[in-house]
Amino acid sequence: MSTKPRVLLVGAGAIGQVFGWFLQSAGCEISFLVKEKHAEEARRGFTLYELGLFKRSPAPMTFSGFGVHVSTEEVAAQRWDQVWLCVSSTALRAGSWVDALARVTGEATWVMHQPGLHDRDWLSQRVSPGRLVAGMVPFLSFHAPLRPGASALGPGTAFWFPPLSRGLFSGPEERLQQVLRTLRAGGYPARRHRDVARAIAVPSAVLTTFVDGLAAAGWSFERFLAPESLAQVHRAAQEAVRIAAWHTQQSAALLLPLLRPLLFKVLLPLASRMVPLDFEAYLEVHFTKVGEQTRLMVREYLELGSKAGLPVEALRASTERPPKQLGGG
Structure with missing residues (x-):
């Protein structure tokens, strides 16, 4: 060099x-x-x-x-x-x-x-x-x-x-x-x-399902934190985490009990106050731009989960939403 x-x-x-x-x-x-x-x-x-x-x-x-x-x-x-x-x-x-x-x-x-x-x-x-x-x-x-x-x-x-x-x-x-x-x-x-790819696999699974759920809520934190929305994101996140852990041969046993709707209710308002920018607007702008990537990753979880015999019902429901709700469409 x-x-x-x-x-x-x-x-x-x-x-x-x-x-x-x-x-x-x-x-x-x-x-x-x-x-x-x-x-x-x-x-x-x-x-x-x-x-x-x-x-x-x-x-x-x-x-x-x-x-x-x-x-x-x-x-x-x-x-x-x-x-x-x-x-x-x-x-x-x-x-x-x-x-x-x-x-x-x-x-x-x-x-x-x-x-x-x-x-x-x-x-x-x-x-x-x-x-x-x-x-x-x-x-x-x-x-x-x-x-x-x-x-x-x-x-x-x-x-x-x-x-x-x-x-x-x-x-x-x-x-x-x-x-x-x-x-x-x-x-x-x-x-x-x-191994960076292995290290980010499980956190990326949580982020991807969070962003996908936020897109479905019209990029509104208020609508995202509604009970029905949080329940769907919770199910999808648990499925995606199990799939990512299986694919990378990791254990998700410590994370899954923490991955509750309450976690999003606590962390989202806290993050909004701490970051030096409009966090809601940032998520909408950035992840709408890379919306196709988010959809690709959700499809990857769905395909891998089906192959492994793991639950994928919440992820499948996500892919069946109209494209306009997923961002970038």
Whole structure:
């Protein structure tokens, strides 16, 4: 790896911009691969805001000085040390661009952040597992303002790291250490983990069913916390957790007794008060944008649960709702 790593980030949305900021801060030469319709905006540069518990109106940070590419032909003309996938699980599978990109990026380390149970296996069929580092996203990021006139922030991308949060990564040791050293040099809270995909499987199951239930409630916390809604989410979450635990060979025995409607009733209002943003609006905006990914993950739980002979009735009921209730439709 060169002294000044050359990093290609696929996707320049709210997540790609944040990772790009920290990688550039570490001294990397970074470029974004985007669709043609987003290229001009990216070339103008971005404005970022780093939120904190006591910093809800931070000063804007100018993010520029990076390359912008719109095709694999442009990518092929350069050498790359790392390729970061900052797109959804469904975008990953759209078309054959991953195969094409794998062919033109040489021996670069690929860094993935997709949360689906099958994402790593799917990607490993196209990129050598010996080059693949898996990570997770520990921060909230969004295009500001979430609602017109409802924020002191100007146009740009805002992000927030919850207290004590860490970005976990796992993969082949030498490539993993290169990624960790790079991120830490840029001030990013990166930490090594033995198996990130396994570590996030059960929490992702809870989050996915929570988001799916919130979408069904029209993105309203008040309607979500109604007894009928909570009961449905509780059943679906228990099913998804059991399936994720079975798939990753983990035990969910300690979590399942805690996974009660009361948990959502307590944690949701608490989180709404603690996060330095409009939490209800954030969930609607972000998860509507990745609504197809949420539906994909629910289908994965349903298929795996059916295969394992585990209960899937609540998950099946979720897939039978009209698409407009699921977000992103």
